[in-house]
Amino acid sequence: MLRRRSDTLIFSVCLTLGCVAPASSQTALTRSGQDYPNKPIRVVTGEPGGATNFSARFIAQGIAGGLGQNIIVENRPSRLLGEYVARALPDGYTLLIAGGTFVMGPLLQTMPYDVERDFAPVSLATTSPSVLLVHPSVQVKSVKELIALAKAKTGGLNYASGGSGAASHLAAELFKSMANVDLVRINFKGNGPALNALMAGEVQMMFVSASAVAPHIKSGKLHALAVISAEPSALAPGLPTVAASGLPGYESASSQGVWVPARTSAAIINRVHQEVVRFLARPDAKEKLFSAGSEVVASSPEQFAKAIRTELVRMGKVIKDAGIKVD
Numbered sequence: 001m002l003r004r005r006s007d008t009l010i011f012s013v014c015l016t017l018g019c020v021a022p023a024s025s026q027t028a029l030t031r032s033g034q035d036y037p038n039k040p041i042r043v044v045t046g047e048p049g050g051a052t053n054f055s056a057r058f059i060a061q062g063i064a065g066g067l068g069q070n071i072i073v074e075n076r077p078s079r080l081l082g083e084y085v086a087r088a089l090p091d092g093y094t095l096l097i098a099g100g101t102f103v104m105g106p107l108l109q110t111m112p113y114d115v116e117r118d119f120a121p122v123s124l125a126t127t128s129p130s131v132l133l134v135h136p137s138v139q140v141k142s143v144k145e146l147i148a149l150a151k152a153k154t155g156g157l158n159y160a161s162g163g164s165g166a167a168s169h170l171a172a173e174l175f176k177s178m179a180n181v182d183l184v185r186i187n188f189k190g191n192g193p194a195l196n197a198l199m200a201g202e203v204q205m206m207f208v209s210a211s212a213v214a215p216h217i218k219s220g221k222l223h224a225l226a227v228i229s230a231e232p233s234a235l236a237p238g239l240p241t242v243a244a245s246g247l248p249g250y251e252s253a254s255s256q257g258v259w260v261p262a263r264t265s266a267a268i269i270n271r272v273h274q275e276v277v278r279f280l281a282r283p284d285a286k287e288k289l290f291s292a293g294s295e296v297v298a299s300s301p302e303q304f305a306k307a308i309r310t311e312l313v314r315m316g317k318v319i320k321d322a323g324i325k326v327d
Contacts (some may be wrong), residue, residue: 133222143246176322
């Protein structure tokens with residue numbers, strides 16, 4: 001009788017005030033996405049500064065209204081970024097916005113995560129196109145002429161690299177491999193010192209973000225031969241692609257994308273994807289990102305997964321052949 005009266009009391013209170021569903025029911029609702037989101041969301045990204053951090057904060061701010069929740073952006077060291085998010089619950093309340101360093105990391109050094117195994121792609125978000133630059137003393141006018149000069153010159157040409165495994169380094173090694181030329185790497189601690197050395201004529205060529213060097217190209221301090229993305233870019237007006245001007249098939253892009261931990265439900269992934277692409281399609285969002293040096297390239301989760309797989313295979317071979325390692 002006591003147990004029955006207790007059950008009756010609990011039942012009466014639930015009818016009057018409403019009760020929280022059992023854990024199993026809550027899990028089912030979360031998996032279906034019906035109650036998502038019902039609490040603040042974290043967006044995790046790398047260190048402050050740079051295109052990826054800007055994109056992460058801008059996208060987080062832009063999707064908060066559509067999701068109806070506050071979004072908190074957390075900066076984490078790039079070395080720990082993947083492990084931190086991979087260990088998060090796959091419930092849609094931890095999103096990762098990261099770039100090429102995150103994707104290429106396990107190819108360059110031992111990392112406690114696997115990009116394809118531990119994460120589910122949501123959408124490719126933005127790309128920050130780079131250009132192939134030469135110092136004006138290197139008297140070539142096209143990629144084709146640059147390749148010919150590198151093949152004819154004893155010891156080849158040298159190029160500036162902003163650190164081992166950096167985008168500028170990998171773009172040059174891909175170029176070297178595909179063009180079958182000898183390029184000597186001159187390493188610097190970051191793109192800033194590398195760019196200064198190029199402008200001083202201490203090195204002959206470099207691959208660097210288009211937005212970072214636009215004033216130097218305009219002033220004639222540096223000569224841009226081509227943009228290294230697959231398609232021409234409005235951020236590098238008038239420049240052909242490397243692929244179209246002497247090296248067919250060449251493409252190297254610094255992109256940023258959105259991931260969630262693996263095993264996140266398809267319903268939640270689709271909800272986040274919907275809000276991300278909806279925000280990125282807005283003209284004001286495109287304009288803001290463009291002014292910061294990035295272009296919108298939103299994609300489906302399936303397209304993003306395919307692009308990641310292709311890039312890992314292609315760059316994995318370049319990294320292995322060149323023996324690139326990050327200490």
